[in-house]
Amino acid sequence: MTTMKELLDLPRFSDLKVLNAGADLSHTVTSIEISETPDVAFYIPKDVFLLTTAMSYKNDQQGLIPLIDSLMRVNAAGLGIKTGRFLPEIDQSVINYANSVRFPLIQIPSTTPLGTLSHQMLNYLWNQKTEQMSYALDIQKRFSNLLMNDASIARFISDFGKMIKTPVILLNPFRQVIAHSKHFTQSSKPAEYYVGQVHEKKPHLSADTTDSFLITDMDSQEMQISIYPIRANNYFPYYLIILRPEQIPYPVSEFAVDQASMVLSFVIYKNLKVEESKQDIRSDYFKQLIENQQAPTLKQKNWLDLGQNFGIVNSHHYQVIYINCRNEKSSIFKDKLSREKIQLVNQWLTDSLAFHFRDALLFPMKNTNHLLLLLQSKNEAIDDILRTTAEELERVLPISLAFSYGHPCEKIDMIANSYIEAKIAFDEGFAKDPQPLINYYRPQGMLSLFERMQTDEIKYFCQSVLHELAYPEEDAMIELRRTLKTYLDYQCEITRTSKAMFIHRNTVKYRINHCEEILGTPIDDPNFSLNLRLALELSQEGDE
Incomplete structure (x- = not known):
């Protein structure tokens, strides 16, 4: 990317003069436009360097101040004014205002045609773009060859670090290091050292946008890093971390990094699909x-x-x-x-x-x-x-x-x-x-079969089998029900039942006969016995 300073430092543009000493010339320039329209800010892209003769302001140079404000709102790179024909010189108040907001205000000599200047600047910017794009496509081609040869992710990251000549780290969705360039093999600090600082500064990394911020290097000096989400999935991306991105040499551009990220996402996606096929077999x-x-x-x-x-x-x-x-x-x-x-x-x-x-x-x-x-x-x-x-x-x-x-x-x-x-x-x-x-x-147990039944249905079943013994309230009926349940628990043996309840054998016989009268069916009837046991269990609150 070309900045205003880099553009103005070129020998062919040495006759252009920066009028305000406090101008911020670090802004990137991506396009050149010529216009005499006061509301031009509505029609230009960002990062544009606007050229004009300012003919609309020949009788009121103070109108240039709102123009500067409108250009700043659209993130323009600067304003170049050709002096001579309409404006012999630019008012000091306008220069002072541009200086106060650090907006580059450039004076263009009266002998320089704006069309020629625009053409020269665009040629330079386009040549830069062409070279950067060619390099980016070369990176994509080299990565595509690695992809076709089934290279590992570690190989991709290692080669990418060589291409851009700066350390590179790849994190999985768990924020764990899964690959890094060879810059860390001779470093006293492993890749995890820098990743740990990333976690401290940014506990939650963006899944959609690139992020840049400062961390500390091994000499306790501040250094910049950039983080790029790599989308192999829709919701949980991988992350490509580039250390000291400002030191990436020309002609590597943001476009080249994007191309590398795109191919890397294909590699990760391919690996995930291979693993998914293995899991299907399992x-x-x-x-x-x-x-x-x-x-x-x-x-x-x-x-x-x-x-x-x-x-x-x-x-x-x-x-x-x-x-x-x-x-x-x-x-x-x-x-x-x-x-x-x-x-x-x-x-x-x-x-x-x-x-x-x-x-x-x-x-x-x-x-x-x-x-x-x-x-x-x-x-x-x-x-x-x-x-x-x-x-x-x-x-x-x-x-x-x-x-x-x-x-x-x-x-x-x-x-x-x-x-x-x-x-x-x-x-x-x-x-x-x-x-x-x-x-x-x-x-x-068997009772689990009835867990999803309605309470009313269970109650009806218990009453239809046990009659008055289903949910007794009188002490005599409660004692009858308790005797019946104990009798069934001891496999209908009178002696064992009497011992368990501490009552006489004849008392057990009497109570069982009374139960059969209430139930209307012999207790030892095999077809009736199962329903009887189930009903007693399902209505067990009657025993409390």
């Missing part, structure tokens, strides 16, 4: 394992051999843990945000849990935004490890995890049982608001 394996073990007729397969490529080992401890992102009430894998989240969770857990669990494996659940963690070794600190891992992730990204446990099993052929228990634990926890971070499986 998902298919685990799905087949579960479906086969749940089938009515079990097909004998050697799941150890089939799963060897996925990390399955022979063990006496297998446990399935169901993983989901909390605060997401849809389990269908249908939106991009959920998809990106679960891919990041998979990556985070794969890297984090390897330090704690031997042979721990992750399997994506097909067509859902959930994961399955298969533990193949015992670890007593599992709760603490998972809780800490989830908390560390949530400090970096807005992703909150929940874990639902199935019971451990001893054989690979029983993994489906642990999976079913983990899924039940997930369903119970998911129904709660908020969902607990850790959800345990509770053994399910």
Whole structure:
């Protein structure tokens, strides 16, 4: 990019004179315009150097002050006025005002045609642009060749650092260094030293715009860095960090950096898609394992051999843990945000849990935004490890995890049982608001079949079976119901019932006969016995 100072320092423009000593000549110039219109600011782009004879102001030079203000509002680079024909000289008050606002005010000699000056300046700017664009396309070509040759991300970053001759760092969405240029191999400070300062200055990096700010180098001197979001995903970008971007040599331009960023995003996207294909294969394996073990007729397969490529080992401890992102009430894998989240969770857990669990494996659940963690070794600190891992992730990204446990099993052929228990634990926890971070499986009895029934339906069933014994209020009926339940608990044995209740055998007989009169059916009737036991359990508040 060419600044006003660089443009005016060229020998061919040495006859142009800066009238105000305090002018800011660091502004970039991208275009040259000629106009005599007072409201020209409405029609020009930013970073323009405006040339004029100021004929509209020959009788009122004070009108140049509002013109300067309007040019500053559109971020113009400066104003060049040709003196002689309409303005013999520029009023000192106008020069003073331009100096007070640091806006460049340039005097053009009367012998210099504005058309010629504009043509010369544009030629220079366009030649600069052409050279910068050629270099940017050359970078793109070199990067494209690396892409075609399946080069690694580390190779891309290393080559890019050589091209622009300044240190470069690439961060993943977790703000971790995954590649850097070779500038850091001979430095006393690793790349993580500078990234740590970035985290302190900018805890939340922009996902959409380039950012630049100052940090401290290894000599405790301030240095500039620029950060470019690299969008391989829609919501969680990677970040390209360039140290000392002001030292990037000509003709490297912002356009060249953009070209490099674009090719880099393709490389990352390609790698993500390759990994996604591998995860789909893993998902298919685990799905087949579960479906086969749940089938009515079990097909004998050697799941150890089939799963060897996925990390399955022979063990006496297998446990399935169901993983989901909390605060997401849809389990269908249908939106991009959920998809990106679960891919990041998979990556985070794969890297984090390897330090704690031997042979721990992750399997994506097909067509859902959930994961399955298969533990193949015992670890007593599992709760603490998972809780800490989830908390560390949530400090970096807005992703909150929940874990639902199935019971451990001893054989690979029983993994489906642990999976079913983990899924039940997930369903119970998911129904709660908020969902607990850790959800345990509770053994399910027959009563769990009635948990989703309406209270009125349960009450009707109990009353139709037990009649007055369903919800008794009188002491005598309460005692009858208690005797009936104890009698059934002891498999209809009178002696054991009498001992358990500390009453005479004849009293038990009398009460059971009375119960049968109320129920209208013999208690030992096998077809009636199941309903009787269920009704007693479902109406158990009557025993309190």
